Amino acid sequence: MITDLFSARYHDYAWGTDRSNEVLAVRQMARLWHDSSIRIFGKEFVDEMTEEVHCSVCREIGEDELFGPPHRVGGLPRQNDWAFYCCEFLMSLQENESNFDHEISNRLNILEILFQKFENRDQEEEVRATLQELNQRLRRLSFPFHYQAGMFHKADDALSETRIEAPFWEVLRGERWCNVDADIRAAIGLRDTGGRDPAFHAAKALESAIKIISDERGLSGGRERGAANFIENLASERAGHFITSWEADTLRSFFKHVRNPLGHGAGGGPMLTLTPQQTDWAIEFCMSWIKSLIRRM
Template identity: 55%
Template structure:
């Protein structure tokens, strides 16, 4: 039954593609495809990799990010970063690197970067990940006080969602 459903979904996506409709079906949602190469190299492998129930929270937050982007709601990039943070936490825990006293994404990134973990990620990768959380997730996740409300452009939002998917793909494939 699962194989039949997967084949039907692949057929639907192929029909969208042949009809030159910028749409793709994933996990119960028809989504806008802005770039066919991104769809083929990042989005499709991402959804396939997180199909396991272990990644359910990743799926929930990424679907929220995409839904918010496509319906022009606030902070879709925040949800994409949450999805990525869940990936990092799950990997850290699964590999036995979580100590239990981590207070944020940066310390879970430390777990992946640590020599004890065999340097699962390199220094430059850890720096890039920290920037996503420090400059995107934190900015959107904390109230700005009297400062202007932080907002990303559509292009910046797309980049964060695609980057979170790409990082997820890269990290899960290493497990």
């Protein structure tokens, strides 16, 4: 299975020349992951998970190994201490690395997947507290990325992170929202890397959420031809006015002026092009609406 890596999504990201905070952030993340995961899940499980993550990352970047058991402590090889070797590797990042961008990206590849697997375990309260501490540390160091829902994202707007993105990922848990999750992740990834039409993918996520809610509430009749019909379902008297008429107008306007022009050929007319600010607004609009709609169920 192909593993999605930080370095692939942000291959052209340029790190600054003042690297002290970046190095400190990586080292703090390494210690936080190592100490918390072993305390919560136990050393044996964490060693197995770390070896698996190491193999996955090496496969994608074409390396034999980034770290491993040839080290000796007290004259004896520590064959099963994969978490120890991993933490040692992560902590070894230096400000004066000759290829700093490459070295920090490899460490963020590892950390992203480690925290992703850490997040997908059962002990919710302890895991949530650790991830909150992770983002608090990153904000304090002005690290250019924050962690949400298994991925590092650009941390351009602290308000959006705390009031929109973090609550959004909380309500999106569950298999039924997998398509919504996939499209929003695609939108954020395309936005952060300068890809094409991230707002279109965000609008697809919103449309999927509207359709799922319409279906689950028994409002879909099978003759709907587009988002507008599903929006009408939610605003209908039969739905108990799940959304109000003015909310329905707002959603219809978004699909008319943003989603549809991006989703259909422009013909001989000009193509819709959004500025970075408009793209941010479109993604946050969709995330806010998805979160609001799911919370009403």
